[in-house]
Amino acid sequence: MAGFEWGRQKASPALRLSTGLVVAGAIALAAGAVVPVSPDAGAGFLSWPLLVLLAVVPAGVVVAAVGSGRHGLAAGLIAGLVAFAPGRLVLDGQFLVNGAKTVRPELYLPDRLLDRSAVGAGFWLLVAGHVLTVAAGLVAARVARELNESAGSEPGQRRWRLVVPLLTVVAAVGLLMTPVLSDDPFLLARSAFEGPGVALVGYLLLAGALPIAAVLGLSAASDGVARGTLGGVSAAVFAVALPGLVAGLVVNGLQVSTGAYLALAPTVLVLILAPLTTPQEAKTEGADLAGEARVPSLTLWRSLTALLALLTAVAAAIGALAPQLGTATESPARWQLFAAAIVVVLPVPFVLVRRTAPAARGLLAVVWAGVVLAGTAVLSTAITASEATGLGGLGGAISYHLGLGAVFTAVALGLAGLTALSAVITGVVERDDVGTEGPRSPVLVPAAVAAVLAVGSFGMPVFTAPSYSAPGLWSDFDTPSWGLLTALLVVLGVLALGVRSRPGAAAVAYVGGALLLALHVVELPLVGSTIDGARPGLGFWLGLGAAVAAAVAAVTAAAGAKSAE
Known part of the structure; x- marks a missing residue:
């Protein structure tokens, strides 16, 4: 042998x-x-x-x-x-x-x-x-x-x-x-x-x-x-x-x-x-070019990103407005999901315009996480009810049927992930066309401040109320906690990448991060208003500070991009 x-x-x-x-x-x-x-x-x-x-x-x-x-x-x-x-x-x-x-x-x-x-x-x-x-x-x-x-x-x-x-x-x-x-x-x-x-x-x-x-x-x-x-x-x-x-x-x-x-x-x-x-063993230059011709163009990928973002926004809007269960049960987080749908759909038309396409695509690569942030909170209503399915009580077995809202919210979560991947791939194709050379953005200090505050914001409750335990990252980990974790990782990712990016790209990334932090902060008026005795929590103030720091980083990067011209 x-x-x-x-x-x-x-x-x-x-x-x-x-x-x-x-x-x-x-x-x-x-x-x-x-x-x-x-x-x-x-x-x-x-x-x-x-x-x-x-x-x-x-x-x-x-x-x-x-x-x-x-x-x-x-x-x-x-x-x-x-x-x-x-x-x-x-x-x-x-x-x-x-x-x-x-x-x-x-x-x-x-x-x-x-x-x-x-x-x-x-x-x-x-x-x-x-x-x-x-x-x-x-x-x-x-x-x-x-x-x-x-x-x-x-x-x-x-x-x-x-x-x-x-x-x-x-x-x-x-x-x-x-x-x-x-x-x-x-x-x-x-x-x-x-x-x-x-x-x-x-x-x-x-x-x-x-x-x-x-x-x-x-x-x-x-x-x-x-x-x-x-x-x-x-x-x-x-x-x-x-x-x-x-x-x-x-x-x-x-x-x-x-x-x-x-x-x-x-x-x-x-x-x-x-x-x-x-x-397959391409022997001529023509055969190699034929193989490359199968790669979709930048225009096609931008169109696909816009389409996926539009579908994500539509599914999220339906999920927010339709009942979560077969009855008229509504989730307290539905308006936060509706706000996330609006934030996702706004950049869509600009993805199809050559001049504004990179910026709009960059925003979509970040704000998709807002649908996950709010969507997991909306889905928790249906998941909590489903855990009671089949349990016996004085009135007999409890039975719930998922409503249109729960189904479309789940679809929106999947589409949001596809939107993110398509936006990232489109960005890779864009960089292949324009290259990555150029000065880097001097925004380390505001980006670092925003990152530290963001960790505290997503880890602490945005609002507190008597007899209410908010899902979190460090305790009471539940379905909405996966949305918090996703949004936090996306925010930290764009803050870190922005430091190594060109000023224009960094400015767009930081704007997206600020919008994502704002979607988290508005949980207080949109969700807390439906709960008696709700008051701002530490997560609200930390999130507000993180959003401001990210905005400052975006303005600083934008100024650097203008001076570079």
């Missing part, structure tokens, strides 16, 4: 080790699909043939790629698979913490009411499979890096390099939604944000890793690594989402969810586009 030749070119020891680890991991995952994960409940249907295929087929493709000398493809496949391994490991950890709260009918579907359940040998086999996959990825990362270095430092023009990340964001949104719909009284199917904490962390790791892995794969200098990473990511999404879709089709009391379709349909497109992302 020491002199064994793998195909046309001998595989490096690192690649052979990585291949062996990923094969061992696949075998462990396949065994975990056959052996029960818990002695208290079994699979809801004959799922092990499907789960075994989903585990062993990607590993088999890796072995075939190594055997045929396509080492870049093999390393990329392993890298794509390992991107999901940590999230899948944490997600499976819910079996250990409290299996009764899992929504995994392909592995665990109780036939009686369970408070807790033990774990079986199948659980430990799944853990071993994920750990072995992570180990394989660590080794394959070195191989991929060497292949990228030998291919050159620049990846060149990738076909579909701007479309594939958008598809992965849509799939990531699907992963966060309810994996399967359930009328089964022993399976309470919930979305990631409504379920237990361990499962939430797992789903967040999966949703975050998906677009990041796709972008990193497309930026690889080696064509094989780029295509392999997209293929590995697609296989990992299938392994997570496809069993839920099949369960919805074949198990009595379960139905296919929208989340399953959102996760799988874009992933199928990514898998189809994966071999087309790079030119």
